[in-house]
Amino acid sequence: MNQHRTLATTALLAVVLFWGLSWVAYRELYLYGMSGMSVSLAMTTVAVLCSGVFSFKLIARRAWRGTPRYLIALIMLASAFSNVGFVWGMVHGEVMRVMLLFYLMPVWSALLAPLVLKERSNWVGNLAIGFGLLGAVIMLYKPELGFPAPSNPAEWAGLLAGMGSGALNVLVRKTPELDDELRSFFSLAGSVVLSAVWLQFEAGPHLPTAEHVGGAVLILLGLGVFLFMINRLYQYGLRHLTTHQAVVIFPVELVIGAVSSWWIAGEVMGEPAMIGGALIVSAAFISAWWGKSH
16 A cells, blocks of 8 residues: 555656646747647647557447446546646746646645545645645745736636646546546547637647648657656556645646746746745645555
């Protein structure tokens, strides 16, 4: 059990590393001439094809029949909003502000877990979540912008992505009988469908300019393969950790995002950001200690 928990924690840390740095590739593809939704559609199509290859036998024998169809549909929908909303928000919004709204995710998970999973919280778990959220607020609060809340479409996309991710955290644990391969396939398929629908309403060019086609194809292939791998790690991590343990690991992405946006995009990371980042990392340690001791 301890080994599974350690591997699950490592898996989720790999997930947050990917999402904390993925915005760099999205922005680069946007500069190449691609819209946010064309990036999302191309990337998730590559990922779902990879997933389909690995889960072909399970799909062929309809191994999902033991899971209610409405839960599969909810997994597809939650994952779609999580992936697609995050990509679109990262392309069109301020990196750290969109990430903050995305990382209200623990609130949605905490609200849903008692209703769906019948999980009982405890004061240590609540303390860890509180530390994570407080750290996010301290790190990202700017007096001139006001309290973190959606102020443009990109930030609303980040908020919806967080809601989707929070719901997905709970739904993964609600469907332990569903094979990880199939859950990953359905999650990615939902993202492809939503990206294709959303693309119809997005103005602007969707294909890279002629001089950037080769670079765009390589980046998209890499993102798609990594997304497939990360999705598998995500499923594994959520299956072997409680909801409260998982949701306080994810905000570590904010630290990664803050450092990368400062290093690459020139966003300044001041004392509040450092204090907030320390609180977020502390939340992860509190969660890990609680899981190891109990």
